[in-house]
Amino acid sequence: MWGSNAALLLAPIPSKLSSSLKIPYHEPSYGxxxxxxxxxxxxxxxxxxxxxxxxxxxxxxxxxxxxxxxxxxxxxxxxxxxxxxxxxxxxxxxxxxxxxxxxxxxxxxxxxxxxxxxxxxxxxxxxxxxxxxxxxxxxxxxxxxxxxxxxxxxxxxxxxxxxxxxxxxxxxxxxxxxxxxxxxxxxxxxxxxxxxxxxxxxxxxxxxxxxxxxxxxxxxxxxxxxxxxxxxxxxxxxxxxxxxxxxxxxxxxxxxxxxxxxxxxxxxVQLKRAPAMTARRVKLWERYHAGFEELEHLGLVVRPGVPKGATHNGHIYALRARTSAEQDDILAALQKVGIGAVFHFQPLHASPFAQERLGQQQELPITTHAAETIIRLPLFEGMKAAQVDLVIAAVYRAAISD
Ligand SMILES: Cc1ncc(COP(=O)(O)O)c(C=O)c1O
The missing domain is CATH 3.40.640.10 (Type I PLP-dependent aspartate aminotransferase-like (Major domain))
Incomplete structure (x- = not known):
């Protein structure tokens, strides 16, 4: 049932990554x-x-x-x-x-x-x-x-x-x-x-x-x-x-x-390096995407969609949990072992300033659900494939134990 990800799931994840192993959500690439x-x-x-x-x-x-x-x-x-x-x-x-x-x-x-x-x-x-x-x-x-x-x-x-x-x-x-x-x-x-x-x-x-x-x-x-x-x-x-x-x-x-x-x-200098840095990010993005295929088939997460004809730059890899509670649990489980996963945009229509300045806003259900379930995973040019695998394994564990 776990296909190629069985090994990942069974791989030992330290209860807490040592500080040198910590995986931030982003690391700039200046040399x-x-x-x-x-x-x-x-x-x-x-x-x-x-x-x-x-x-x-x-x-x-x-x-x-x-x-x-x-x-x-x-x-x-x-x-x-x-x-x-x-x-x-x-x-x-x-x-x-x-x-x-x-x-x-x-x-x-x-x-x-x-x-x-x-x-x-x-x-x-x-x-x-x-x-x-x-x-x-x-x-x-x-x-x-x-x-x-x-x-x-x-x-x-x-x-x-x-x-x-x-x-x-x-x-x-x-x-x-x-x-x-x-x-x-x-x-x-x-x-x-x-x-x-x-x-x-x-x-x-x-x-x-x-x-x-x-x-x-x-x-x-x-x-x-x-x-x-x-x-x-x-x-x-x-x-x-x-x-x-x-x-x-x-x-x-x-x-x-x-x-x-x-x-x-x-x-x-960064623009000169941009094609190579982008290619690297896309590779890591694809590794995440392949790694989460089974978790999506199990109905536990939703992977990002890429429209036909799009060539994207691997900027963000963001999964969606099923519920807000599961988003909290998965983020907490990842953060506990030193993985810098984060949520992302908070709906602007529901923000305090929008309500104050623009008045009561209409409910936007898909936006609300997206913000409540999104899990943005670490992704940066210098990230190692083995780090991506650790993150994938940690997400599997968190999602399955939920
Ligand atoms: C979608 C989007 N728009 C605008 C901005 C603002 O960019 P800047 O910080 O360069 O003003 C950001 C920055 O993260 C962004 O993600």
């Missing part, structure tokens, strides 16, 4: 090359924002993602804020986004004076459900803003159709999606490049990172020109740096959303 790049940039005086190194990194990202315009930012949150301001999203506008999403997305919408309208998710991918989103479209809706959770695509074709049908903007939160794609052959495109704007995060927990960092991906030249101004404190400094104007001045609304050359130097 000597990153150290050298940082020191070189520092010694050469490349510390300010939007400098030579940042421009090089933006070009590299264009090549990696196929986006026509890339702005490097201090975070994905900054990238979202730039795009919302540049697109004129503001008072009276509604923005459709998943409740199972990251809090900064809701915050930037509110900061612009617009209202986030929370949508339920598809149970397989935990990405915003287009049918649910369509039901929530009103005369005030201005923007569709799905998240590609775990580097796995939301139903982007459906969102493109909705955007066209109702005349809406489409932004993508592709924070977790470096080197994730949707489509085959000539139609294969990087997540974050399907709509009017997309953001990527280079936070320390992402597949490639620089501690804190982000990028805004754009295809439309007009929108990109306004975004450049918003990014540079409402000035035309970017045009000045290109030699297109001889002085720069205040030309519109904006903030301070540039990435320092120092962090870009670190990111430049």
């Amino acid at each position: 000597a090359a990153e150290e050298r790049a940082l020191i070189k940039a520092l010694r050469a005086g490349h510390t300010g924002g939007n400098g030579t190194i940042t421009m090089r990194v933006a070009e590299k990202l264009k090549a990696m993602t196929g986006a026509k315009h890339v702005l490097m930012t201090p975070s994905a949150t900054s990238a979202m804020e730039i795009a919302l301001i540049a697109a004129g999203v503001g008072h009276g506008d509604e923005v459709l986004m998943p409740s199972f999403g990251f809090v900064s997305q809701a915050n930037v919408i509110i900061s612009c004076g617009a209202t986030p309208v929370f949508c339920d998710v598809d149970p397989g991918t935990m990405n915003m459900c287009p049918e649910d989103a369509e039901r929530r479209i009103t005369k005030r809706t201005k923007l569709l803003f799905p998240v590609h959770y775990a580097g796995i695509p939301a139903k982007i074709t459906a969102y493109k159709r909705l955007a066209k049908k109702y005349g809406l903007l489409l932004f993508e939160d592709a924070a977790q999606c470096l080197l994730s794609f949707q489509g085959n052959g000539a139609r294969k495109r990087h997540l974050g490049t399907f709509g009017d704007a997309g953001c990527i995060s280079f936070h320390v927990t992402k597949n490639a990172g620089c501690g804190e960092g982000g990028a805004l991906l754009l295809n439309d030249r007009g929108l990109a020109e306004v975004c450049e101004i918003v990014q540079e404190k409402g000035t035309n400094r970017s045009a000045f740096l290109r030699g297109q104007v001889d002085k720069y001045t205040w030309v519109g609304p904006g903030g301070s959303h540039v990435l320092s050359d120092l962090l870009s130097a670190l990111l430049e």
Whole structure:
């Protein structure tokens, strides 16, 4: 009955992993090359924002993602804020986004004076459900803003159709999606490049990172020109740096959303390593996935779904327990032996701030269930296959004894 996993189940798991054996949920992968790049940039005086190194990194990202315009930012949150301001999203506008999403997305919408309208998710991918989103479209809706959770695509074709049908903007939160794609052959495109704007995060927990960092991906030249101004404190400094104007001045609304050359130097090395780091993560992801097949067949957990035509980047491996109580038990059992498994997004529609600011929110049953049952397992580039096997065995034990 246990097939290939019998050995795993019977393998001895120490009652507590020794500190050297502890398996964190994430470990950054910075080495000597990153150290050298940082020191070189520092010694050469490349510390300010939007400098030579940042421009090089933006070009590299264009090549990696196929986006026509890339702005490097201090975070994905900054990238979202730039795009919302540049697109004129503001008072009276509604923005459709998943409740199972990251809090900064809701915050930037509110900061612009617009209202986030929370949508339920598809149970397989935990990405915003287009049918649910369509039901929530009103005369005030201005923007569709799905998240590609775990580097796995939301139903982007459906969102493109909705955007066209109702005349809406489409932004993508592709924070977790470096080197994730949707489509085959000539139609294969990087997540974050399907709509009017997309953001990527280079936070320390992402597949490639620089501690804190982000990028805004754009295809439309007009929108990109306004975004450049918003990014540079409402000035035309970017045009000045290109030699297109001889002085720069205040030309519109904006903030301070540039990435320092120092962090870009670190990111430049990480982007070079990104294909190999991603391949490694995908391998570990697949090991988890194969390892949990039998547990899923037994009906004890649900594995993540990957839609047809998706090439994901192995960013997160998240199982779903059957119930909230089982989520608690499995997380506690894993943490007890030193495995850093965690829950993930808490539904935004049910958060104290949403209730206070936006009033009583409609129940979103799939989102609530997803948040109450998700188990995010350790996954990082430097993780060993044997560590994945230990985690799998620990989950089997916890799930079966429940
Ligand atoms: C889905 C999603 N969106 C946005 C963000 C924000 O990214 P950053 O920390 O770069 O602002 C994150 C960060 O974890 C995220 O997971």
